[in-house]
Amino acid sequence: MKVDKHSVSQIIDAIGGEKNISAATHCITRLRLVLKDENKVNQESLNSHDLVKGFFSTNGQFQVVIGPGTVEKVYKEMISITGVGESSKEELKNEAAKSLNPIQRAIKTLSDIFIPILPAIVTAGLLMGISNTLTGSGIFYDNKSFVDVHTEWKDLANIINLIASTAFVFLPGLIGWSAVNRFGGSPLLGIVLGLMLVHPDLLNAWSYGEELAKGKVDTWSLFGFHVEKVGYQGQVLPILAASLLLSKIEIFLRKRVPDGFQILVVAPVALLITGILTFTVIGPITFSIGNIITGAIIWLFKTAPIIGGLVYGGLYAPLVITGMQHTFLAVDFQLIGSTGGTSLWPMVALSNIAQGSVAFAIMILMKNDKKLRGLAFTSGISAWLGITEPAMFGVNLRYRYPFIAAIIGSSIAGVVVSVNGVKAPSIGIGGIPAPLSIFPENWIAFILGMLIVIVVPFILTLLFGKIQDRNMIKKSENITTKYMLKAKKI
Numbered sequence: 001m002k003v004d005k006h007s008v009s010q011i012i013d014a015i016g017g018e019k020n021i022s023a024a025t026h027c028i029t030r031l032r033l034v035l036k037d038e039n040k041v042n043q044e045s046l047n048s049h050d051l052v053k054g055f056f057s058t059n060g061q062f063q064v065v066i067g068p069g070t071v072e073k074v075y076k077e078m079i080s081i082t083g084v085g086e087s088s089k090e091e092l093k094n095e096a097a098k099s100l101n102p103i104q105r106a107i108k109t110l111s112d113i114f115i116p117i118l119p120a121i122v123t124a125g126l127l128m129g130i131s132n133t134l135t136g137s138g139i140f141y142d143n144k145s146f147v148d149v150h151t152e153w154k155d156l157a158n159i160i161n162l163i164a165s166t167a168f169v170f171l172p173g174l175i176g177w178s179a180v181n182r183f184g185g186s187p188l189l190g191i192v193l194g195l196m197l198v199h200p201d202l203l204n205a206w207s208y209g210e211e212l213a214k215g216k217v218d219t220w221s222l223f224g225f226h227v228e229k230v231g232y233q234g235q236v237l238p239i240l241a242a243s244l245l246l247s248k249i250e251i252f253l254r255k256r257v258p259d260g261f262q263i264l265v266v267a268p269v270a271l272l273i274t275g276i277l278t279f280t281v282i283g284p285i286t287f288s289i290g291n292i293i294t295g296a297i298i299w300l301f302k303t304a305p306i307i308g309g310l311v312y313g314g315l316y317a318p319l320v321i322t323g324m325q326h327t328f329l330a331v332d333f334q335l336i337g338s339t340g341g342t343s344l345w346p347m348v349a350l351s352n353i354a355q356g357s358v359a360f361a362i363m364i365l366m367k368n369d370k371k372l373r374g375l376a377f378t379s380g381i382s383a384w385l386g387i388t389e390p391a392m393f394g395v396n397l398r399y400r401y402p403f404i405a406a407i408i409g410s411s412i413a414g415v416v417v418s419v420n421g422v423k424a425p426s427i428g429i430g431g432i433p434a435p436l437s438i439f440p441e442n443w444i445a446f447i448l449g450m451l452i453v454i455v456v457p458f459i460l461t462l463l464f465g466k467i468q469d470r471n472m473i474k475k476s477e478n479i480t481t482k483y484m485l486k487a488k489k490i
Helices: 005-014 043-048 070-082 089-097 102-135 151-169 171-182 187-196 205-214 237-256 259-303 305-322 324-339 345-365 370-384 389-399 401-419 440-489
Strands: 021-026 030-035 054-058 061-065 219-222 225-228
Touching: 005 043, 005 070, 021 070, 030 070, 043 054, 054 389, 061 389, 102 151, 102 171, 102 324, 151 171, 171 187, 171 237, 171 324, 187 237, 187 259, 219 259, 225 259, 237 259, 237 324, 259 305, 259 324, 305 324, 305 345, 305 389, 305 401, 324 345, 345 370, 345 389, 345 401, 345 440, 370 389, 389 401, 401 440
Parallel strands: none
Antiparallel strands: 021 030, 030 061, 054 061, 219 225
Protein backbone atom coordinates (compact mmCIF):
# COMPACT_ATOMS: atom_id res chain seq x y z
CA MET A 1 0.00 0.00 0.00
CA LYS A 2 1.26 3.46 -0.90
CA VAL A 3 2.24 5.77 1.95
CA ASP A 4 0.17 8.93 1.50
CA LYS A 5 -1.94 11.30 3.58
CA HIS A 6 -5.05 9.13 3.29
CA SER A 7 -3.39 5.87 4.38
CA VAL A 8 -1.62 7.49 7.35
CA SER A 9 -4.84 9.29 8.35
CA GLN A 10 -6.49 5.86 8.62
CA ILE A 11 -3.77 4.76 11.07
CA ILE A 12 -4.23 7.95 13.09
CA ASP A 13 -7.99 7.38 13.25
CA ALA A 14 -7.44 3.77 14.32
CA ILE A 15 -5.27 4.81 17.30
CA GLY A 16 -7.91 7.23 18.56
CA GLY A 17 -7.29 10.33 16.47
CA GLU A 18 -4.61 13.00 16.56
CA LYS A 19 -5.83 14.35 19.93
CA ASN A 20 -5.04 10.97 21.49
CA ILE A 21 -1.31 11.24 20.67
CA SER A 22 0.89 12.74 23.41
CA ALA A 23 4.29 12.04 21.86
CA ALA A 24 5.69 10.16 18.87
CA THR A 25 8.96 8.83 17.50
CA HIS A 26 10.06 5.75 15.58
CA CYS A 27 12.77 3.08 15.46
CA ILE A 28 13.90 0.92 12.54
CA THR A 29 10.61 -0.95 12.18
CA ARG A 30 8.02 0.60 14.54
CA LEU A 31 6.11 3.74 15.33
CA ARG A 32 6.59 4.39 19.05
CA LEU A 33 3.75 6.41 20.51
CA VAL A 34 2.54 7.63 23.87
CA LEU A 35 -1.26 7.70 23.79
CA LYS A 36 -3.49 9.53 26.23
CA ASP A 37 -5.95 6.64 26.29
CA GLU A 38 -5.03 3.28 24.75
CA ASN A 39 -8.62 2.11 25.17
CA LYS A 40 -9.54 4.36 22.25
CA VAL A 41 -7.48 2.24 19.84
CA ASN A 42 -9.63 0.46 17.25
CA GLN A 43 -7.71 -2.81 17.12
CA GLU A 44 -9.81 -4.31 14.34
CA SER A 45 -9.29 -1.29 12.11
CA LEU A 46 -5.56 -1.18 12.89
CA ASN A 47 -5.19 -4.90 12.20
CA SER A 48 -6.87 -4.61 8.83
CA HIS A 49 -4.67 -1.74 7.62
CA ASP A 50 -2.30 -2.84 4.85
CA LEU A 51 0.66 -0.84 6.21
CA VAL A 52 0.36 -2.25 9.74
CA LYS A 53 2.07 -5.58 10.44
CA GLY A 54 1.19 -5.69 14.13
CA PHE A 55 1.06 -3.63 17.32
CA PHE A 56 1.64 -3.97 21.05
CA SER A 57 1.86 -1.91 24.22
CA THR A 58 4.83 -2.01 26.59
CA ASN A 59 6.27 0.27 29.29
CA GLY A 60 3.72 3.00 28.56
CA GLN A 61 4.45 3.00 24.82
CA PHE A 62 2.05 1.90 22.08
CA GLN A 63 4.16 0.50 19.26
CA VAL A 64 2.89 -0.09 15.72
CA VAL A 65 4.96 -2.43 13.55
CA ILE A 66 5.30 -0.96 10.03
CA GLY A 67 8.59 -2.24 8.63
CA PRO A 68 12.03 -0.84 7.74
CA GLY A 69 12.07 2.11 5.35
CA THR A 70 8.30 2.48 5.29
CA VAL A 71 8.05 3.42 8.97
CA GLU A 72 10.05 6.62 8.42
CA LYS A 73 7.70 7.72 5.64
CA VAL A 74 4.64 6.97 7.79
CA TYR A 75 6.16 8.85 10.73
CA LYS A 76 6.91 11.98 8.68
CA GLU A 77 3.40 12.00 7.25
CA MET A 78 1.94 11.49 10.74
CA ILE A 79 3.90 14.46 12.12
CA SER A 80 2.70 16.57 9.20
CA ILE A 81 -0.96 15.65 9.74
CA THR A 82 -1.15 15.78 13.55
CA GLY A 83 1.23 18.66 14.24
CA VAL A 84 2.78 16.62 17.07
CA GLY A 85 6.42 17.68 17.48
CA GLU A 86 9.13 15.17 16.65
CA SER A 87 10.24 13.55 19.91
CA SER A 88 13.55 11.93 20.73
CA LYS A 89 13.46 8.41 22.13
CA GLU A 90 14.54 9.76 25.52
CA GLU A 91 11.70 12.32 25.55
CA LEU A 92 9.25 9.60 24.58
CA LYS A 93 10.48 7.37 27.42
CA ASN A 94 10.06 10.21 29.92
CA GLU A 95 6.55 10.90 28.66
CA ALA A 96 5.64 7.21 28.81
CA ALA A 97 7.00 6.89 32.36
CA LYS A 98 4.34 9.30 33.66
CA SER A 99 1.67 6.61 33.26
CA LEU A 100 3.65 3.87 35.03
CA ASN A 101 3.17 2.69 38.61
CA PRO A 102 6.17 2.50 41.03
CA ILE A 103 6.93 -1.15 40.24
CA GLN A 104 6.81 -0.51 36.49
CA ARG A 105 9.09 2.51 36.93
CA ALA A 106 11.60 0.40 38.86
CA ILE A 107 11.56 -2.22 36.11
CA LYS A 108 11.94 0.49 33.47
CA THR A 109 14.90 1.95 35.37
CA LEU A 110 16.71 -1.40 35.33
CA SER A 111 15.90 -1.73 31.65
CA ASP A 112 17.28 1.75 30.91
CA ILE A 113 20.50 0.86 32.74
CA PHE A 114 21.23 -2.56 31.28
CA ILE A 115 20.00 -2.28 27.68
CA PRO A 116 22.66 0.32 26.65
CA ILE A 117 25.48 -2.00 27.72
CA LEU A 118 24.00 -5.14 26.13
CA PRO A 119 25.86 -4.75 22.79
CA ALA A 120 29.19 -4.95 24.65
CA ILE A 121 28.00 -7.96 26.66
CA VAL A 122 26.57 -9.81 23.65
CA THR A 123 29.80 -9.18 21.72
CA ALA A 124 31.79 -10.50 24.67
CA GLY A 125 29.56 -13.56 24.78
CA LEU A 126 30.09 -14.40 21.11
CA LEU A 127 33.87 -13.92 21.34
CA MET A 128 33.96 -15.96 24.53
CA GLY A 129 32.17 -18.74 22.65
CA ILE A 130 34.89 -18.70 19.99
CA SER A 131 37.57 -18.74 22.70
CA ASN A 132 35.91 -21.66 24.50
CA THR A 133 35.66 -23.57 21.22
CA LEU A 134 39.38 -23.17 20.56
CA THR A 135 40.48 -23.99 24.11
CA GLY A 136 37.85 -26.55 25.14
CA SER A 137 39.17 -30.07 25.59
CA GLY A 138 37.53 -32.93 23.67
CA ILE A 139 35.67 -30.82 21.10
CA PHE A 140 37.85 -31.60 18.09
CA TYR A 141 40.34 -34.06 19.59
CA ASP A 142 40.13 -36.63 22.39
CA ASN A 143 41.24 -35.13 25.70
CA LYS A 144 42.90 -32.23 23.88
CA SER A 145 41.83 -28.79 22.77
CA PHE A 146 42.26 -27.31 19.31
CA VAL A 147 45.10 -25.07 20.50
CA ASP A 148 46.84 -28.02 22.20
CA VAL A 149 47.17 -29.69 18.81
CA HIS A 150 47.62 -26.54 16.74
CA THR A 151 49.85 -24.49 19.02
CA GLU A 152 50.25 -21.72 16.43
CA TRP A 153 46.66 -20.69 17.29
CA LYS A 154 47.31 -20.46 21.03
CA ASP A 155 48.26 -16.78 21.19
CA LEU A 156 45.35 -15.79 18.95
CA ALA A 157 42.99 -17.67 21.26
CA ASN A 158 44.54 -15.87 24.21
CA ILE A 159 43.96 -12.46 22.58
CA ILE A 160 40.36 -13.38 21.76
CA ASN A 161 39.80 -14.41 25.38
CA LEU A 162 41.31 -11.14 26.63
CA ILE A 163 39.01 -9.09 24.38
CA ALA A 164 35.99 -11.19 25.36
CA SER A 165 36.59 -11.05 29.12
CA THR A 166 37.26 -7.30 29.31
CA ALA A 167 33.58 -6.38 29.46
CA PHE A 168 33.11 -8.64 32.50
CA VAL A 169 36.36 -7.77 34.26
CA PHE A 170 35.32 -4.11 34.14
CA LEU A 171 31.56 -4.70 34.32
CA PRO A 172 31.12 -2.24 37.24
CA GLY A 173 32.61 0.46 34.99
CA LEU A 174 30.04 -0.23 32.27
CA ILE A 175 27.17 -0.33 34.75
CA GLY A 176 28.45 2.77 36.53
CA TRP A 177 28.50 4.74 33.26
CA SER A 178 24.96 3.68 32.32
CA ALA A 179 23.45 3.90 35.82
CA VAL A 180 24.82 7.36 36.70
CA ASN A 181 23.69 8.61 33.29
CA ARG A 182 20.21 7.20 33.97
CA PHE A 183 20.04 8.78 37.44
CA GLY A 184 20.97 12.21 36.07
CA GLY A 185 24.63 12.41 37.05
CA SER A 186 27.82 12.68 34.99
CA PRO A 187 28.52 9.41 33.12
CA LEU A 188 32.28 10.00 33.40
CA LEU A 189 32.04 9.94 37.20
CA GLY A 190 30.06 6.71 36.89
CA ILE A 191 32.93 5.13 34.94
CA VAL A 192 35.44 6.28 37.57
CA LEU A 193 33.24 4.93 40.36
CA GLY A 194 32.89 1.55 38.64
CA LEU A 195 36.62 1.22 37.95
CA MET A 196 37.32 2.25 41.53
CA LEU A 197 35.45 -0.85 42.70
CA VAL A 198 37.78 -3.11 40.67
CA HIS A 199 41.03 -1.28 41.39
CA PRO A 200 44.07 -3.65 41.32
CA ASP A 201 45.00 -2.59 44.88
CA LEU A 202 41.84 -4.29 46.12
CA LEU A 203 41.54 -7.98 46.84
CA ASN A 204 39.94 -9.75 43.90
CA ALA A 205 36.36 -10.59 44.82
CA TRP A 206 36.70 -14.08 43.34
CA SER A 207 39.58 -14.97 45.64
CA TYR A 208 38.06 -13.30 48.71
CA GLY A 209 36.77 -16.62 50.07
CA GLU A 210 40.20 -18.22 49.94
CA GLU A 211 41.88 -15.30 51.68
CA LEU A 212 39.13 -15.18 54.29
CA ALA A 213 39.68 -18.84 55.09
CA LYS A 214 43.40 -18.16 55.54
CA GLY A 215 42.68 -15.13 57.72
CA LYS A 216 44.84 -12.90 55.52
CA VAL A 217 42.31 -10.31 54.33
CA ASP A 218 43.92 -6.84 54.32
CA THR A 219 41.93 -4.08 56.00
CA TRP A 220 41.78 -0.31 56.33
CA SER A 221 41.56 1.20 59.80
CA LEU A 222 39.07 4.07 59.73
CA PHE A 223 38.34 5.78 63.07
CA GLY A 224 38.51 2.50 64.94
CA PHE A 225 36.64 0.48 62.33
CA HIS A 226 38.33 -2.18 60.20
CA VAL A 227 37.20 -2.23 56.57
CA GLU A 228 38.27 -5.08 54.31
CA LYS A 229 40.09 -4.09 51.10
CA VAL A 230 37.79 -6.06 48.84
CA GLY A 231 36.93 -5.34 45.21
CA TYR A 232 33.56 -5.98 43.57
CA GLN A 233 34.52 -7.59 40.27
CA GLY A 234 31.47 -9.05 38.49
CA GLN A 235 29.09 -7.64 41.12
CA VAL A 236 25.94 -5.76 40.15
CA LEU A 237 24.19 -4.52 43.29
CA PRO A 238 27.13 -2.57 44.82
CA ILE A 239 27.66 -0.41 41.73
CA LEU A 240 23.91 0.13 41.23
CA ALA A 241 23.45 1.42 44.78
CA ALA A 242 26.68 3.44 44.68
CA SER A 243 25.71 5.02 41.33
CA LEU A 244 22.39 6.17 42.75
CA LEU A 245 24.12 7.73 45.76
CA LEU A 246 26.78 9.41 43.59
CA SER A 247 24.15 10.91 41.30
CA LYS A 248 22.09 12.27 44.18
CA ILE A 249 25.14 13.89 45.82
CA GLU A 250 26.32 15.36 42.50
CA ILE A 251 22.90 16.81 41.68
CA PHE A 252 22.61 18.22 45.21
CA LEU A 253 26.01 19.93 44.98
CA ARG A 254 25.54 21.28 41.45
CA LYS A 255 22.44 23.15 42.58
CA ARG A 256 24.25 24.80 45.51
CA VAL A 257 27.90 25.28 44.57
CA PRO A 258 28.70 28.44 42.51
CA ASP A 259 29.71 27.75 38.91
CA GLY A 260 33.26 28.97 39.43
CA PHE A 261 33.92 26.40 42.17
CA GLN A 262 32.04 23.38 40.78
CA ILE A 263 35.06 21.75 39.14
CA LEU A 264 36.92 21.98 42.48
CA VAL A 265 34.07 20.81 44.68
CA VAL A 266 31.36 18.73 42.98
CA ALA A 267 33.25 15.74 41.56
CA PRO A 268 35.86 15.41 44.35
CA VAL A 269 33.30 15.62 47.16
CA ALA A 270 30.77 13.36 45.41
CA LEU A 271 33.36 10.67 44.65
CA LEU A 272 35.00 10.89 48.09
CA ILE A 273 31.73 10.52 50.02
CA THR A 274 30.39 7.83 47.70
CA GLY A 275 33.68 5.90 47.75
CA ILE A 276 33.96 5.86 51.54
CA LEU A 277 30.30 4.87 52.03
CA THR A 278 30.55 2.21 49.30
CA PHE A 279 33.56 0.46 50.86
CA THR A 280 32.27 0.76 54.43
CA VAL A 281 28.49 0.28 54.15
CA ILE A 282 26.99 -0.11 50.68
CA GLY A 283 29.49 -2.65 49.35
CA PRO A 284 29.39 -5.17 52.24
CA ILE A 285 25.59 -5.04 52.51
CA THR A 286 24.81 -5.34 48.79
CA PHE A 287 27.56 -7.96 48.36
CA SER A 288 25.82 -10.10 50.99
CA ILE A 289 22.42 -9.58 49.33
CA GLY A 290 23.90 -10.54 45.95
CA ASN A 291 25.36 -13.71 47.44
CA ILE A 292 21.99 -14.62 48.94
CA ILE A 293 20.28 -14.20 45.55
CA THR A 294 23.00 -16.17 43.77
CA GLY A 295 22.94 -18.89 46.41
CA ALA A 296 19.15 -19.24 46.21
CA ILE A 297 19.20 -19.68 42.42
CA ILE A 298 22.10 -22.15 42.54
CA TRP A 299 20.31 -24.11 45.28
CA LEU A 300 17.09 -24.27 43.26
CA PHE A 301 18.74 -25.50 40.08
CA LYS A 302 20.83 -28.04 41.99
CA THR A 303 18.13 -29.48 44.26
CA ALA A 304 15.09 -29.10 42.00
CA PRO A 305 16.29 -28.54 38.41
CA ILE A 306 13.01 -29.79 36.97
CA ILE A 307 11.04 -27.13 38.84
CA GLY A 308 13.59 -24.43 38.02
CA GLY A 309 13.63 -25.27 34.32
CA LEU A 310 9.87 -25.72 34.10
CA VAL A 311 9.08 -22.42 35.82
CA TYR A 312 11.70 -20.16 34.26
CA GLY A 313 11.51 -21.82 30.85
CA GLY A 314 7.79 -21.18 30.73
CA LEU A 315 7.77 -17.92 32.68
CA TYR A 316 10.13 -15.90 30.50
CA ALA A 317 7.72 -15.23 27.61
CA PRO A 318 4.96 -13.88 29.91
CA LEU A 319 7.62 -11.70 31.58
CA VAL A 320 8.33 -10.11 28.18
CA ILE A 321 4.70 -8.98 28.01
CA THR A 322 5.12 -7.01 31.24
CA GLY A 323 8.66 -5.85 30.47
CA MET A 324 9.94 -7.53 33.64
CA GLN A 325 12.42 -9.69 31.71
CA HIS A 326 14.98 -6.90 31.99
CA THR A 327 15.14 -7.32 35.76
CA PHE A 328 16.71 -10.74 35.21
CA LEU A 329 19.63 -9.21 33.32
CA ALA A 330 20.94 -8.10 36.69
CA VAL A 331 20.58 -11.67 37.99
CA ASP A 332 22.40 -13.06 34.93
CA PHE A 333 25.27 -10.61 35.43
CA GLN A 334 25.40 -11.47 39.14
CA LEU A 335 25.57 -15.22 38.37
CA ILE A 336 28.23 -14.74 35.70
CA GLY A 337 30.33 -12.54 37.98
CA SER A 338 29.99 -14.81 41.00
CA THR A 339 30.06 -18.31 39.49
CA GLY A 340 31.48 -17.84 35.98
CA GLY A 341 28.24 -18.74 34.20
CA THR A 342 24.46 -18.39 34.16
CA SER A 343 21.88 -21.15 33.91
CA LEU A 344 19.07 -18.67 33.19
CA TRP A 345 20.12 -17.16 29.87
CA PRO A 346 20.15 -20.50 27.94
CA MET A 347 16.42 -20.80 28.69
CA VAL A 348 15.87 -17.25 27.43
CA ALA A 349 17.45 -18.22 24.10
CA LEU A 350 15.21 -21.30 23.87
CA SER A 351 12.10 -19.26 24.68
CA ASN A 352 12.93 -16.89 21.81
CA ILE A 353 13.31 -19.78 19.37
CA ALA A 354 9.95 -21.19 20.49
CA GLN A 355 8.22 -17.89 19.69
CA GLY A 356 9.71 -18.00 16.20
CA SER A 357 8.65 -21.62 15.65
CA VAL A 358 4.98 -20.95 16.37
CA ALA A 359 5.06 -17.88 14.12
CA PHE A 360 6.20 -20.13 11.26
CA ALA A 361 3.35 -22.53 12.09
CA ILE A 362 0.86 -19.65 11.84
CA MET A 363 2.33 -18.81 8.43
CA ILE A 364 1.35 -22.31 7.28
CA LEU A 365 -2.10 -22.23 8.89
CA MET A 366 -3.12 -18.85 7.46
CA LYS A 367 -2.93 -19.83 3.79
CA ASN A 368 -5.49 -17.26 2.64
CA ASP A 369 -4.14 -14.27 4.55
CA LYS A 370 -1.10 -12.95 2.64
CA LYS A 371 -0.53 -10.05 5.03
CA LEU A 372 -0.46 -12.27 8.13
CA ARG A 373 1.69 -14.86 6.39
CA GLY A 374 4.24 -12.19 5.53
CA LEU A 375 4.22 -10.84 9.09
CA ALA A 376 4.52 -14.35 10.57
CA PHE A 377 7.48 -15.14 8.31
CA THR A 378 9.48 -11.95 8.99
CA SER A 379 8.71 -11.93 12.72
CA GLY A 380 9.59 -15.64 12.99
CA ILE A 381 13.03 -14.95 11.51
CA SER A 382 13.41 -12.01 13.89
CA ALA A 383 12.57 -14.23 16.88
CA TRP A 384 15.09 -16.83 15.75
CA LEU A 385 17.68 -14.05 15.78
CA GLY A 386 16.75 -13.01 19.33
CA ILE A 387 14.08 -10.29 18.85
CA THR A 388 10.70 -11.73 19.84
CA GLU A 389 8.39 -8.72 20.23
CA PRO A 390 7.15 -8.61 16.59
CA ALA A 391 6.28 -12.33 16.69
CA MET A 392 4.77 -12.24 20.17
CA PHE A 393 2.67 -9.09 19.86
CA GLY A 394 2.06 -9.10 16.12
CA VAL A 395 1.14 -12.78 15.69
CA ASN A 396 1.26 -15.17 18.63
CA LEU A 397 -0.71 -13.27 21.27
CA ARG A 398 -3.32 -12.33 18.70
CA TYR A 399 -4.45 -15.98 18.53
CA ARG A 400 -3.33 -17.02 22.04
CA TYR A 401 -2.89 -20.72 21.26
CA PRO A 402 0.47 -20.18 19.48
CA PHE A 403 1.72 -18.31 22.55
CA ILE A 404 0.57 -21.17 24.80
CA ALA A 405 2.24 -23.70 22.48
CA ALA A 406 5.50 -21.75 22.70
CA ILE A 407 5.33 -21.70 26.51
CA ILE A 408 4.75 -25.48 26.61
CA GLY A 409 7.72 -26.12 24.32
CA SER A 410 10.08 -23.78 26.16
CA SER A 411 9.05 -25.28 29.52
CA ILE A 412 9.94 -28.79 28.34
CA ALA A 413 13.23 -27.56 26.89
CA GLY A 414 13.89 -25.63 30.10
CA VAL A 415 13.66 -28.86 32.08
CA VAL A 416 16.06 -30.62 29.69
CA VAL A 417 18.79 -27.95 29.86
CA SER A 418 18.30 -27.40 33.59
CA VAL A 419 18.59 -31.10 34.46
CA ASN A 420 21.76 -31.30 32.35
CA GLY A 421 23.27 -28.22 34.03
CA VAL A 422 23.57 -26.16 30.86
CA LYS A 423 25.27 -22.80 31.44
CA ALA A 424 26.47 -19.84 29.40
CA PRO A 425 29.63 -17.91 30.26
CA SER A 426 27.95 -14.77 28.96
CA ILE A 427 24.80 -13.36 27.43
CA GLY A 428 24.78 -13.76 23.64
CA ILE A 429 22.28 -13.64 20.79
CA GLY A 430 19.15 -15.30 22.15
CA GLY A 431 18.16 -17.35 19.10
CA ILE A 432 19.57 -19.87 16.65
CA PRO A 433 23.17 -18.55 17.05
CA ALA A 434 22.92 -19.14 20.84
CA PRO A 435 25.17 -22.27 20.95
CA LEU A 436 28.15 -19.96 20.34
CA SER A 437 27.50 -18.49 23.79
CA ILE A 438 27.10 -21.84 25.60
CA PHE A 439 29.93 -23.76 27.28
CA PRO A 440 31.12 -26.37 24.73
CA GLU A 441 30.61 -29.23 27.20
CA ASN A 442 26.91 -28.29 27.30
CA TRP A 443 26.37 -28.13 23.52
CA ILE A 444 24.67 -31.54 23.13
CA ALA A 445 22.09 -30.89 25.85
CA PHE A 446 21.46 -27.34 24.60
CA ILE A 447 21.04 -28.44 20.97
CA LEU A 448 18.56 -31.06 22.20
CA GLY A 449 16.67 -28.23 23.86
CA MET A 450 16.78 -26.28 20.59
CA LEU A 451 15.27 -29.21 18.70
CA ILE A 452 12.48 -29.36 21.28
CA VAL A 453 11.57 -25.68 20.94
CA ILE A 454 11.70 -25.89 17.16
CA VAL A 455 9.57 -29.02 16.78
CA VAL A 456 7.18 -29.19 19.77
CA PRO A 457 5.71 -25.64 19.61
CA PHE A 458 5.44 -25.91 15.81
CA ILE A 459 3.44 -29.17 15.93
CA LEU A 460 1.29 -28.03 18.87
CA THR A 461 0.37 -24.82 17.04
CA LEU A 462 -0.69 -26.77 13.95
CA LEU A 463 -2.79 -29.13 16.12
CA PHE A 464 -4.36 -26.31 18.16
CA GLY A 465 -5.07 -24.41 14.95
CA LYS A 466 -6.86 -27.36 13.35
CA ILE A 467 -8.86 -28.02 16.51
CA GLN A 468 -9.91 -24.38 16.64
CA ASP A 469 -10.94 -24.45 12.98
CA ARG A 470 -13.04 -27.58 13.59
CA ASN A 471 -14.72 -25.96 16.59
CA MET A 472 -15.50 -22.85 14.53
CA ILE A 473 -16.94 -24.99 11.72
CA LYS A 474 -18.98 -27.01 14.20
CA LYS A 475 -20.24 -23.84 15.86
CA SER A 476 -21.21 -22.44 12.46
CA GLU A 477 -23.03 -25.69 11.56
CA ASN A 478 -24.97 -25.62 14.86
CA ILE A 479 -26.05 -22.03 14.25
CA THR A 480 -27.13 -22.88 10.71
CA THR A 481 -29.09 -25.95 11.91
CA LYS A 482 -30.76 -23.87 14.61
CA TYR A 483 -32.00 -21.29 12.13
CA MET A 484 -33.14 -24.00 9.68
CA LEU A 485 -35.28 -25.59 12.40
CA LYS A 486 -36.80 -22.23 13.22
CA ALA A 487 -37.56 -21.68 9.56
CA LYS A 488 -39.32 -25.04 9.29
CA LYS A 489 -41.51 -24.21 12.30
CA ILE A 490 -42.51 -20.94 10.70
